Amino acid sequence: MRPAGAVIGVVLALLLSAPVQADQAKAIFATGCFWCTESDFEKLEGVVEVVSGYTGGDLENPTYEQVGIGGTGHTEAVEIVFDPAKVSYEKLLEHFWRTHDPFNGEGQFCDRGAHYRPGIFYLDDAQKQAALASREATQKLFDRKIVTEITAATRFWPAEDYHQDYYKRNSLRYRYYRHGCGRDALIQTIWESAQMPERTP
Template structure:
């Protein structure tokens, strides 16, 4: 049995490992979604002309890990108060979005977002958007499994503010 989830939380390189290392995850694919151009390239998405956001598509076994658990993992990788990018990655192609494929995913995502807002953990509003899933286009091969292929560059990306933010805001959870 398998299901899918799509999350955008800044650079897709940094969004793979936290999910890829969890039991029940079959595959994490870096790609682009939410835009109006079919089969965009990295350069097109980076030009801010396609409307796409860098995202990860997660294929998972719902008997091992639930969608709700994936949403919780997602929050812990992002700054949910920053609508126009994540950490050093700025612009609409890095915005935080939970892309939902059906009403069940929407209910789970909305409830989780509300619980985060109600927790008053952050001094600013929770601005991560929840949107209907649109076609997902896998990124070029060099962007897949980046943390495995380029560990030093991946570590530099993580040190661009994400790792520090996670430690400060999520480690105590």
């Protein structure tokens, strides 16, 4: 029998998980700090909602402190609700590759540890095949091996309320953190090194 707290945690996770209507779909990605991932994806047209949280681990209803200490197996991630009529899953994948360091599986930018590892957590076989194809296409642009994981999604646990929309509610601190981590500068350097195919006239 589960402790009452664990049961409540499961119920809360189900209630807080981003709702999906018949004409919407979900995606789960991790690109390091979920404040940044949330900010990056909410800018896309067709994205309805982005929820920061934790996935990829075994502990039920994990807290920020537990995930940060390590040992739960979780990584900071986001659950995205999107309108496929306005933005495809493939388009989300393109954006995903351009918003993280795919060569570092031990963390991202100034954040280190398995709980900051990047990943694509597919929800069905179609997403799996699209994710694998996108990684293969992206790998062809670089000499270094991409280590971003692609795994089946497990339960997604929404993070504490103060983490949601952090980049909006604490904009100055967020911008200082993002700039200080060198996130955008490193991403720019990575893509400047990409061997982009030549376009035919």
